[in-house]
Amino acid sequence: MLTVSGLESGYGESMVVRDVGFSLAPGRVTCLMGRNGVGKTTLLKTIMGVIRAKRGSVRWNGDELIGEPPSRRARGGIGYVPQGREIFPQLTVEENVLLGLEANPKRRRAGVPAAVYERFPALYEMRSRRGGDLSGGQQQQLAFARALVSEPAMLLLDEPTEGIQPNIVMDIARLIGELRAEGLAVLLVEQSVTFAREAADAFLVLDKGTIVAQGAIEELDESIIHRHLTV
Numbered sequence: 334m335l336t337v338s339g340l341e342s343g344y345g346e347s348m349v350v351r352d353v354g355f356s357l358a359p360g361r362v363t364c365l366m367g368r369n370g371v372g373k374t375t376l377l378k379t380i381m382g383v384i385r386a387k388r389g390s391v392r393w394n395g396d397e398l399i400g401e402p403p404s405r406r407a408r409g410g411i412g413y414v415p416q417g418r419e420i421f422p423q424l425t426v427e428e429n430v431l432l433g434l435e436a437n438p439k440r441r442r443a444g445v446p447a448a449v450y451e452r453f454p455a456l457y458e459m460r461s462r463r464g465g466d467l468s469g470g471q472q473q474q475l476a477f478a479r480a481l482v483s484e485p486a487m488l489l490l491d492e493p494t495e496g497i498q499p500n501i502v503m504d505i506a507r508l509i510g511e512l513r514a515e516g517l518a519v520l521l522v523e524q525s526v527t528f529a530r531e532a533a534d535a536f537l538v539l540d541k542g543t544i545v546a547q548g549a550i551e552e553l554d555e556s557i558i559h560r561h562l563t564v
């Protein structure tokens with residue numbers, strides 16, 4: 334459903350993502366791995382349209398997304414949980430969730446669908462509190478809720494377990510498993526090989542902006558980890 338080919342992007346003159354190609358299918362979790370600074374976040378932002386591609390193609394169910402703004406991509410079914418969560422601390426939990434429907438004013442007026450609060454009951458309890466009052470784990474739930482409120486078919490997750498307590502990390506693994514069972518395609522940036530093996534079906538390894546290894550998660554072996562992932 335998502336096919337990326339020959340994708341290049343960066344900042345000014347500096348090219349960060351170089352000739353990247355891969356595809357994602359419904360109901361599969363693909364883990365994007367790589368050392369710090371290799372371009373994982375830049376790749377996700379380019380797929381979302383937050384950063385403009387310099388070259389290449391991002392096709393979504395056959396349609397070319399390059400040139401489309403992020404709002405059109407969100408409306409088309411792509412959800413994004415950014416690194417560091419990017420919760421608005423002064424807005425309420427409910428207002429933060431509704432930001433996920435900015436691209437869709439009609440649905441926004443209908444309010445937060447019951448299904449979102451059923452999935453995240455703690456957010457329902459805290460819906461009138463300020464986003465900044467939530468714990469790190471609750472803020473991560475809020476970032477997921479904001480991405481899921483538009484009922485996306487694909488989710489881009491940028492290090493959702495970063496800085497999260499181990500017991501909440503297990504909740505995130507469970508949630509990703511549920512989303513996969515519901516048929517979402519998931520592209521997950523993750524540093525932990527253990528978590529990747531637990532949560533993903535497939536992996537991509539990025540090094541200096543290029544995909545240097547990919548395959549089924551069972552094929553993520555020690556030589557790949559040693560060459561491209563350990564510091």
Ligand SMILES: Nc1ncnc2c1ncn2[C@@H]1O[C@H](COP(=O)(O)OP(=O)(O)OP(=O)(O)O)[C@@H](O)[C@H]1O
Nearest residue numbers: 344347349367368369370371372373374375376416
């Ligand atoms: N806004 C920016 N302007 C200029 N250079 C940037 C910008 N954001 C990132 N970079 C540079 O682009 C390169 C790739 O950064 P990116 O954040 O995509 O890597 P990453 O693999 O996600 O790293 P991390 O694991 O640390 O999150 C780095 O060299 C970084 O310094």
